[in-house]
Amino acid sequence: MRKARYGVNSFxxxxxxxxxxxxxxxxxxxSLEDALGWQPDILIPALFDENADNRDKLQSYVKNGGTVVSYAGLKGMAEKLGYCEERPLGAGYAVLPEGPAPIRFLSATGWSKLAGQVPGHKASGALRMSNPSGIESGPALLSIPWGEGTFERWSVDIVGTIVALQQGTSPVYDDGASAPDGTIPVQDDTLKADDRCALDWEFDRLKTATGIPYFAFPYADWWRAAMVRHLIEVALSKGKTLPFLGYWPAGIPAVTAISHDSDLNRDAHATVTLELLREVGIRSTWCMLEPGYSPAIYEQVKADGHDISLHYNALEMDGGIWSEEAFRSQSEWLRGAAGIDRISSNKNHYTRFEGWGELFRWCESNGIESDQTRGPSKKGNTGLLFGTCHPYFPVSDFSEGNRLYDVLEIGFLSQDLNHPQLYDSSLVDPFLDIIGETEGVAHFLFHQAHIYSFEAVRQAVREVVAGAKKRGYALWTIDQVNEWERARRKVDLAGFDESGKPIPEGAPLPQSAVVYVPAADDALSPDGIYETKFGVRCRKYIIQERIDENAVGNGR
Known part of the structure; x- marks a missing residue:
């Protein structure tokens, strides 16, 4: 595309x-021509040349009953539809009618009606400049009728906002700005994932009952939900429905995972950690820093069913270096030292991070399917500092064609709860509660060294496990999350049988799953089981483990 030629991303x-x-x-x-030839009910023109000819084609498509959905796009169409484009907004907050709270966005461009034009649109939500209580600056969503169809235009660049929240506002090449209150000192001459956090230290944190500040809001996940809810409602308004696959196996509302970073590499630390994990009855993920433990420890870790993962060291003060060669060398060391053929995951030591996608490329080339690096390095930025608690595949920049990396990112929330120099376990309930509401992954990091040294840290592990079990969450390793996510993405929803039951196709799932079918209020069946998902009543169907293996999926 033209954008990539000039070094511009197309997220x-x-x-x-x-x-x-x-x-x-x-x-x-x-191409737009191919899409219009198929005549879909709903069209999202994400990447297309916005020239006069294509604008005319979109208008014709909508006039004949189609629906176009855009996320701050359709440049050049404003005037044709009777609007003018407003000044672009930087970061702000959107208040949606169905939203749980004001949702942070990173860019938006609204439209306003031209003078003399008769209002004919439906406006939803509101944009607020700079902060959640800021000056209102137009609606979040316009539904503009045109002939028999509608243009559904979001003022917010939702997709770009999701990417920037998850992966940062730009490549990491220098330190980020520390919080003025001194709680987030990221300006420490060490490049890290949180040097490009897109959240606001003042507006996006809450405090626990003991005064611990934490990033509290899964904004990227809320934007996903807003997108999906809107598309479902548009489909229902057209007499259609959009079935979807639940995030987790049937009966599992959310997932809790615990990982460890070996750091000091003392066998005694590992032994005490193994004993604690046996006590609470869970498996966890062990991220190993070279030179690691003695061979006998690895055998115990494997015998107890834990993951063995890489803790890549690029921290200069600990003898590390940021390079592809160093990543490959450390990967090869771990395979030999631990006696494993496959490294299930990686988490960078001290969350060291540079650039945009190098780490994910290195994981790909070394056969590592998931990464855990995106988490807090400081006491004051614990929590959802990247706006999500869900696993996701990150996107490359323009230099690689904005492709998806084949590496599942599974970020973490905190390090070593109850450590005397960090934060206390008053974070456990808020974290587990918001992750449950969002149906995500509550990933907690506990170093073996601190489990060994502090009974309070051991007690925090017990609190996390007890809290997860009380809520019915699955307690999985990071590799279990990765395996489930990759398996479910091989399932396609191919249509419905004569009774209206969805037909899943693709590879067999390791566990039963749930398909939800949104239903209009006048189409609820008395013999159906219903749940509200994305604010819409949905009929619930259980998929057994094995489905049609002869069908071919359409994506990862």
Whole structure:
């Protein structure tokens, strides 16, 4: 595309990752002509040349009953539809009618009606400048009728906001700005993932009952939910429905995972950690820093069913270096030292991070399917500092064609709860509660060294496990999350049988799953089981473990 030629990213295509995560039925077209030839009920023109000819084609498509959905796009169409484009907004907050709270966005461009034009649109929500209580600056969503159809235009660049929240506002090449209150001192001459956090230290944190500040809001996940809810409602208004696959196996509302970073590499630390994990009855993920433990420890870790993962060291003060060669060398060391053929995951020591996608490329080339690096390095930025508690596939920049990396990112929330120099376990309930509401992964990091040294840290592990079990969450390793996510993305929802039951196709799932079918209020069946998902009543169907293996999926 022209953008890539001039070094500009086209993250609009990331809408495929958002929709694909739920296995919503959709089709990708190579051109606007191909899409219009198929005449879909709903069209999202994510990447297309916005010239006069294509604008005329879109108007004709909508006039004949189609629906176009855009996320701050359709440049040049404003005037044709009777509007003018407002000044672009930087970061702000959107208040949605169905939203749980004001949702942070990173860019938006609203439209306003031209003078003398008769209002004919429906406006929803409101944009607020700079902060959640800021000056209102137009609606979040316009529904503009045109002939028999509508243009549904969000003022917020939702897809770009999701990418920037998850992966940062730019490549990491220098330190980020520390919080003025001194709680987030990221300006420490060490490049880290949180040097490009897109959240606001003042507006996006809450405090626990003991005064611990934490990033509290899964904004990227809330934006995904807003997108999906809107698309479902548009489909229902057209007499259609959009079935989707639940995030987790049937009966599991959310997942809790615990990982450890070996750091000081003392066998005694590992032994005490193994004893604690046996006590609480869970498996966890062990991220190993070279030179690691003695061979006998690895055998115990494997015998107890824990993951063995890499703790890549690029921290200069600990003898590390940021390079592809160093990553490969440390990966080869771990395979030999631990006696494993496959490294299930990676988490960078001290959350060291540079650039945009190098780490994910290195994981790909070394056969590592998931990464855990995106988490807090400081006491004051614990929590949802990247706006999500869900696993996702990150996107490359323009230099690699804005492709998806084949590496599942599974970020973490905190380090070593109850450590005397960090934060206390008053964070456990808020974290587990918001992750449950969002149906995500509550990933807690506990170093073996601190488990060994502090009874309070050991007690925090017990609190996390007890809290997860009380809520009915699954307690999985990071590799279990990765395996489930990759398996569910091989399922396609191919349609419905004569009774209206969805037909899943693809590879067999390791556990039963749930398909939800949104239903209009006048189409509820008395013999159906219903749940509210994304604010819409949905009929619930259980998929057994084995489905049609002869069908071919349409994505990861």
């Amino acid at each position: 609009e295509g990331y809408v495929e990752e958002v929709l694909g995560r739920l296995r919503l039925p959709f089709r990708v077209f190579d």
